[in-house]
Amino acid sequence: MELDPKRLMILRAIAEGGGVAAAARALGHTPSAVSQQLNRLERETGVPLVDRTGGRAELTASGRLLAQAGERIQQALTDATRELNALGEQAAGPVAIGVPATAISYFATTALHLLATAHPALQPRLVETGPAEGLRALRLGELDALVIADDQDAPTPLPPGVRATALLEDEYRLVLPDGWAEPADWAELSGRPWIGAPADSPRGVVFQRLAAEHGIVPSVQHVARYPFAVYSMLAARLGPAILTATAASRLTHGVVAGLAVPGGYVVRLLRRTGPSGAVPAVEATAEALQQAVLLAAERMAGLGLLEREPRVRPRLVDPSERTRTE
Numbered sequence: 001m002e003l004d005p006k007r008l009m010i011l012r013a014i015a016e017g018g019g020v021a022a023a024a025r026a027l028g029h030t031p032s033a034v035s036q037q038l039n040r041l042e043r044e045t046g047v048p049l050v051d052r053t054g055g056r057a058e059l060t061a062s063g064r065l066l067a068q069a070g071e072r073i074q075q076a077l078t079d080a081t082r083e084l085n086a087l088g089e090q091a092a093g094p095v096a097i098g099v100p101a102t103a104i105s106y107f108a109t110t111a112l113h114l115l116a117t118a119h120p121a122l123q124p125r126l127v128e129t130g131p132a133e134g135l136r137a138l139r140l141g142e143l144d145a146l147v148i149a150d151d152q153d154a155p156t157p158l159p160p161g162v163r164a165t166a167l168l169e170d171e172y173r174l175v176l177p178d179g180w181a182e183p184a185d186w187a188e189l190s191g192r193p194w195i196g197a198p199a200d201s202p203r204g205v206v207f208q209r210l211a212a213e214h215g216i217v218p219s220v221q222h223v224a225r226y227p228f229a230v231y232s233m234l235a236a237r238l239g240p241a242i243l244t245a246t247a248a249s250r251l252t253h254g255v256v257a258g259l260a261v262p263g264g265y266v267v268r269l270l271r272r273t274g275p276s277g278a279v280p281a282v283e284a285t286a287e288a289l290q291q292a293v294l295l296a297a298e299r300m301a302g303l304g305l306l307e308r309e310p311r312v313r314p315r316l317v318d319p320s321e322r323t324r325t326e
Contacts, residue, residue, distance in 0.1 A: 002044070003041070003044060003045070003066070003069075004040075004041070004044070005070075005073050006037075007037050007038075007040065007041040007044075008041070008066055008067070008069050008070035008073060009070045009073055009074055010023060010027065010034055010037050010038065010041075010070075011038065011041060011049060011059075011063060011066050011067045011070050012067045012068075012070030012071050012073075012074060013026050013027050013034075013070075014034070014038065014050065014057065014059070014067070015059050015063070015064065015067040015070075018057070019057045020034050020035055020038065020057060038050065041066070045062065045066070047060070047062045048060055048062070048063075049062055049063035049066060050063055091119045091121070091122050091280040091281045091283070091284035091285075092119070092121035092122055092280075092281060093121070093122065093123060093281055094123040094124075094125065095122060095123065095124050095125070095144045095145070095281045095282060095285050096124075096125045096127055096137075096142065096143045096144050096145075097111075097124060097125065097126055097127065097143070097144065097145045097146075097147070097285060097289075098127045098128075098129040098134040098137060098138065098143040098145070098146040098147065099126060099127070099128060099129070099146075099147045100128070100129070100130065100131075100147060100148070100149065101128055101226065102226060102227070103147050103267075104126065104128060106296050107289070107292040107293045107295070107296040108126055108147070108289070108292070109126070110292040110295060110296065111124075111285070111288040111289045111291070111292035112124050112126065112288075114288040114291055114292060115284065115285065115288045118284070118288065119281075119284045119288075122281055122284060122285070124285060127143065129143075129146070131148045131149075131156065131200060131201075132200065134146045134148065135148075135156065135159065135270075138159060138162060138270060138272065139159045141272070143272075144271065144272055144279070144281070144282045144285070145269060145270065145271040145272070145282055145285050145286060145289070146269070146270045146271070147167070147267065147268070147269055147270075147289065148267075148268055148270060149201070149202050149265065149266070149267050149268075150202055150265075150266050150267075150268055150319065151202040151205040151206060151263060151264070151265065151266075152169075152263060152264035152265070152266050152319055153209075153263050153264070154205050155266070155268070155319035155320065156268075156270075158270065158320055161272055161273055162270050162271065162272055162273070163270070163271060163273055163320075164268050164269065164270050164271075164318045164319075164320045164321075165268065165269045165271075165286060165290070165318055166266050166267070166268055166316035166317060166318040166319070167266075167267045167268065167269050167289065167290060167293045167316075168266070168267040168293050168297065168316075169264060169265065169266050169267075169316055170244040170245050170246050170264070170265040170266075171244070171245045171261070171264060171265065172203075172206055172242055172243070172244060172245070172261035172262075172263055172264070172265060173242070173243055173244070173245050173248035173256050173257075173261060174240060174241075174242060174256070174257040174259050174261055175230075175234060175240060175241050175242075175243050175248050175251060175254050175255065175256055175257065176240045176254060176255050176256075176257050177234050177235075177237035177238070177239065177240070177253070177254050178237065178253055178254055178255065179237065180237075180240070180255075182257060182258060183257065183259060185214075185259070186210060186213075186214035186216060186259065187214060187215065187216075189216055189240060190214070190215060190216045190217050190218075191217060191218075191219055192218065192219055192239060192240075193218060193219050193220045193221070193222065193238055193239035194207070194216075194218035194220075194221050194222070194239045194240060194241070195221075195222045195223075195224055195230055195233045195234065195238055195239045195240065195241035196218070196221040196222060196223050196224075196241075197223065197224060197225060197242070198223060198225055201225060202265050203241075203242045203243070203244075206242050206261065206263055207242055209262075209263065210242075210261070218239070220239075222238050222239065224241070227243060227244075227247040227250075230243060230247070231251065231252065231253065231254075234251070234253050234254035235252075235253035235254070240257070242261060244265045246300070266316075266318075266319065267293070268318060268319075269286055269289055269290070271283075271285070271286055
């Protein structure tokens with residue numbers, strides 16, 4: 001059975017308008033033409049799609065299912081038209097990109113070199129920023145794009161007029177100082193010192209979740225935002241810590257424990273949209289950042305610095321997209 005996409009979109013119009021006549025007006029067709037297309041679709045599927053017994057045409061369960069498919073087709077066409085129009089516009093002018101400190105050396109500067117080659121009329125500006133001040137600057141229009149790290153299960157809510165893309169995904173690992181015994185369960189790590197993280201950071205969120213679930217109460221909690229600080233504290237044997245799998249694979253002091261840390265880590269790109277949708281300069285910047293992340297991950301994998309192949313765009317789904325489709 002082959003379904004005609006145009007007929008699915010007509011069914012969508014019937015669902016939205018509440019009948020054949022309303023769909024005909026919306027589509028600029030005659031009611032008889034819409035009825036003919038509906039009849040052909042019903043013959044193709046072999047099931048009734050509209051209940052005609054009442055005074056108003058109502059879709060059957062099968063009709064609603066196909067109308068939803070028509071809605072997705074219409075949305076895909078709308079998106080394709082917008083993206084095609086954006087390609088015809090020049091990406092030019094200033095664009096401000098907020099990035100955390102670790103991203104500057106990891107991939108952000110590479111993105112600027114890519115932009116200089118592909119979009120010489122663009123004037124990108126990097127701004128080192130943390131998540132809270134970066135989100136404020138994004139809301140106020142002081143930044144056009146913002147790179148943030150998030151926990152998959154507790155992602156940062158998006159401000160109005162902002163869309164998000166997942167750039168990179170990773171897992172968490174428990175790491176122990178050299179000489180510490182491998183714990184059989186999480187309870188063995190309660191009452192001992194820990195190397196924690198700021199509460200608003202992904203590692204901080206994960207630790208709070210673990211502590212609440214397993215009753216972990218540290219005797220003292222040191223705080224380290226960046227991996228290099230965790231490395232130094234581990235070398236001094238100040239306590240265990242949660243790191244991403246990528247960061248844990250680069251340890252020079254300490255060991256990765258066998259206890260599984262649930263959840264996931266994601267690097268996201270937040271960017272402002274204009275009144276009519278995507279902004280060419282910002283979209284060009286997003287593309288360069290995505291390419292730079294891929295190049296950085298491939299380089300690290302080639303050097304043997306990763307425990308597995310990196311998960312990067314375009315195979316990823318941002319937490320905001322996942323929530324919308326659930």
